[in-house]
Amino acid sequence: xxxxxxxxxxxxxxxxxxxxxxxxxxxxxxxxxxxxxxxxxxxxxxxxxxxxxxxxxxxxxxxxxxxxxxxxxxxxxxxxxxxxxxxxxxxxxxxxxxxxxxxxxxxxxxxxxxxxxxxxxxxxxxxxxxxxxxxxxxxxxxxxxxxxxxxxxxxxxxxxxxxxxxxxxxxxxxxxxxxxxxxxxxxxxxxxxxxxxxxxxxxxxxxxxxxxxxxxxxxxxxxxxxxxxxxxxxxxxxxxxxxxxxxxxxxxxxxxxxxxxxxxxxxxxxxxxxxxxxxxxxxxxxxxxxxxxxxxxxxxxxxxxxxxxxxxxxxxxxxxxxxxxxxxxxxxxxxxxxxxxxxxxxxxxxxxxxxxxxxxxxxxxxxxxxxxxxxxxxxxxxxxxxxxxxxxxxxxxxxxxxxxxxxxxxxxxxxxxxxxxxxxxxxxxxxxxxxxxxxxxxxxxxxxxxxxxxxxxxxxxxxxxxxxxxxxxxxxxxxxxxxxxxxxxxxxxxxxxxxxxxxxxx
Numbered sequence: 001x002x003x004x005x006x007x008x009x010x011x012x013x014x015x016x017x018x019x020x021x022x023x024x025x026x027x028x029x030x031x032x033x034x035x036x037x038x039x040x041x042x043x044x045x046x047x048x049x050x051x052x053x054x055x056x057x058x059x060x061x062x063x064x065x066x067x068x069x070x071x072x073x074x075x076x077x078x079x080x081x082x083x084x085x086x087x088x089x090x091x092x093x094x095x096x097x098x099x100x101x102x103x104x105x106x107x108x109x110x111x112x113x114x115x116x117x118x119x120x121x122x123x124x125x126x127x128x129x130x131x132x133x134x135x136x137x138x139x140x141x142x143x144x145x146x147x148x149x150x151x152x153x154x155x156x157x158x159x160x161x162x163x164x165x166x167x168x169x170x171x172x173x174x175x176x177x178x179x180x181x182x183x184x185x186x187x188x189x190x191x192x193x194x195x196x197x198x199x200x201x202x203x204x205x206x207x208x209x210x211x212x213x214x215x216x217x218x219x220x221x222x223x224x225x226x227x228x229x230x231x232x233x234x235x236x237x238x239x240x241x242x243x244x245x246x247x248x249x250x251x252x253x254x255x256x257x258x259x260x261x262x263x264x265x266x267x268x269x270x271x272x273x274x275x276x277x278x279x280x281x282x283x284x285x286x287x288x289x290x291x292x293x294x295x296x297x298x299x300x301x302x303x304x305x306x307x308x309x310x311x312x313x314x315x316x317x318x319x320x321x322x323x324x325x326x327x328x329x330x331x332x333x334x335x336x337x338x339x340x341x342x343x344x345x346x347x348x349x350x351x352x353x354x355x356x357x358x359x360x361x362x363x364x365x366x367x368x369x370x371x372x373x374x375x376x377x378x379x380x381x382x383x384x385x386x387x388x389x390x391x392x393x394x395x396x397x398x399x400x401x402x403x404x405x406x407x408x409x410x411x412x413x414x415x416x417x418x419x420x421x422x423x424x425x426x427x428x429x430x431x432x433x434x435x436x437x438x439x440x441x442x443x444x445x446x447x448x449x450x451x452x453x454x455x456x457x458x459x460x461x462x463x464x465x466x467x468x469x470x471x472x473x474x475x476x477x478x479x480x481x482x483x484x485x486x487x488x489x490x491x492x493x494x495x496x497x498x499x500x501x502x503x504x505x506x
Contacts, residue, residue: 039077043070044206050088053113061117063087063135068207070139070200072191084200085143086136089116093129099237100132100210101492102201102228106219106243106474108194109377111142119216122477124489131214131492139200140192141376147188149181149375154366155417156374159318160398160410161301166315167398170414171391178382178420181375190423192379198228198429202235214238214492218474219448220380222439223250226460229435238495239437240488241463243473245448246455247431251385252416254452256397259405259412261446265325265471266290266407268444272331280335293321294406296341305345307352310360312341318411320359325446328471329480382418383426389419431456437463438491440484444471464497469506481506 046069053065065087072080091097103115116133137144155177160167182189201224205213214237217225222244229236245254270289273282283289301314312320320341324334333355343350352360366374388394394415401409437460441453450467457465466487472479476488483504491497 040071040074040203043068043077043203046207048086048207053087055113058087058113058117061089061114063089063113063117065113068200068204070203072188074196074199082139082145084136084139084145084204085113086134086204087113087116088135089120089133091129091132092125096126096129097132098130099212099214100134100205100208101214101216101238102134102136102204103215104136104138104217104221104224106217106221107373107377108138108220108224108380109141109373109375110220111373112136112138113142119477122485122488124493127489127492132208134204134208136200136204138197138376138380140188140379141373146373147181147185147192147375147379149177149184149378151177151180151366151374152364154319154363154374156377157319157322157363157411158414159315160414161314162298164395167391167395167410167414169315174415174417175420177378177417178422181378181417182422185379186422189379189383190426192376193383193426194224194227194380195231195427195429197224197380198231201228202232205235211235212237214240216240216242218242220245222448222456223247223431226431226456227429229437229460230429230431230433233433233435236435238492239435240440240476240491241437241456241460242440242475242488243445243448244439244441244453244456246452247459248455249452251381251418252387254448255412255416256401257412257449257452258446259401259408261444261449262322262325262408262412263405265444265446266293266321268328268471269325269331269334272328273335276335280339282335282338292342293338296338296345297321297407299345303345305341307344307350307360310364312360316363317341318407319363320356321407322411323359323362324355326471326473327479328444378417378421382416382421383423384428385418386421386425387416387418391415391419394419431459433460434462435460436497438466438487438497439463440466440468440475440488442468442470442472442475442479444469445473446471447473465501466498467501467503469504 048066050064050066053059053063068084069081071077072082105112105115112135116135119133140147155173158170212235215225222241225241270286273289274286277284283292297314297317300312300317304311304313324337337356340350397413398410401413443450457463466484468475468481468484475484481504
């Protein structure tokens with residue numbers, strides 16, 4: 001999923017939205033339902049004061065920070081307001097400045113204030129000269145009037161285990177998570193959704209004094225970018241969608257698509273690890289590597305793997321494997337995690353690597369500030385799309401997936417808190433437009449699969465698709481493929497899309 005922290009990866013899993021837009025209002029108040037441009041004028045014309053960031057890492061990166069006010073409910077712009085935290089990496093040459101790039105790192109629920117510094121790492125100097133890169137914690141997360149439902153574990157990616165009792169426990173946990181959020185935020189949750197976040201983007205654009213804005217999004221951020229282009233087409237300058245979801249499959253179908261992709265990632269990793277058996281001891285053949293991973297999960301169901309305050313069993317261990325299989329550039333790190341897990345299972349004293357420790361924190365302390373705000377993830381996703389409410393629906397799909405997906409079938413088919421979400425989606429923005437767009441997608445993406453990306457490519461009819469070999473999620477700027485990196489920089493610099501879709505070499 002994302003890049004700045006190990007948990008950023010987690011967020012990547014989700015994103016899209018569907019709707020029918022309200023009639024655009026004059027000036028910058030476009031698509032704000034039942035609100036006049038006059039009522040929203042104070043938000044669009046508010047001053048923005050940049051200052052040093054309170055966060056040391058952001059400040060060290062050269063980022064500046066500010067806040068922007070937006071209405072909680074765009075249908076009642078004179079009612080309650082919320083504060084959004086934004087960041088900026090300013091143009092390195094104001095004389096060459098073209099405008100701003102709005103960004104989102106995915107999730108939903110990924111904190112975005114650090115994303116501008118990350119993107120800058122892959123920009124050529126002339127592209128850095130041209131843009132102020134703007135980050136944002138979206139409404140309800142991080143430093144933007146955050147939600148805190150009191151969630152104590154990651155109910156979403158909890159595998160069912162071997163039998164029905166584990167599934168029934170997932171049902172209980174998912175229902176409890178939904179109740180905790182709705183009992184605490186009944187007046188806020190109906191307004192945490194992608195359509196309103198797109199409206200927030202447009203307020204930020206106008207408050208920064210820009211007629212148009214470019215946009216760059218990873219994962220769920222591609223859904224947000226496509227939604228923004230659907231609702232505010234006249235405000236888009238250049239649009240980059242990296243690792244896109246299929247707008248038509250957003251929700252549980254997108255999660256189910258991840259299962260086969262993650263099983264293949266395990267097979268790919270096993271093929272990498274087998275020739276390195278002397279180094280890692282994971283198995284001399286791909287079959288033995290996979291069998292060892294499956295056995296580790298089965299054994300954890302009987303004797304949980306303990307490290308510090310945490311205990312990994314057959315319900316929680318697949319989560320760790322899920323987030324280690326994201327990129328083929330992380331095979332060595334994944335192997336090290338597996339070695340540590342086997343040592344811990346044997347009763348040895350081991351200090352977890354930072355990557356393993358981060359995943360444990362995300363699984364067992366999902367609102368601890370590790371990079372993914374789980375309550376915000378639920379609020380956005382469950383507010384965007386209604387999912388099946390009958391537990392039997394999930395159980396049947398889980399049972400059918402076990403044969404072909406022995407590790408991840410129950411992870412990606414189990415019930416989620418969205419099944420118990422009380423509010424109906426406020427609106428759904430149906431994606432389908434001709435906005436010129438550069439789309440970048442990895443063939444082996446395990447979060448938003450390549451087939452998902454093709455769905456976005458079809459919906460964004462003016463897009464050009466850059467296909468990247470290998471397995472990764474969020475290609476630019478970190479994945480080592482010069483073809484993809486050049487395509488993004490060339491488009492942001494010149495504004496000209498490739499004449500046809502591009503397939504990069506490895």
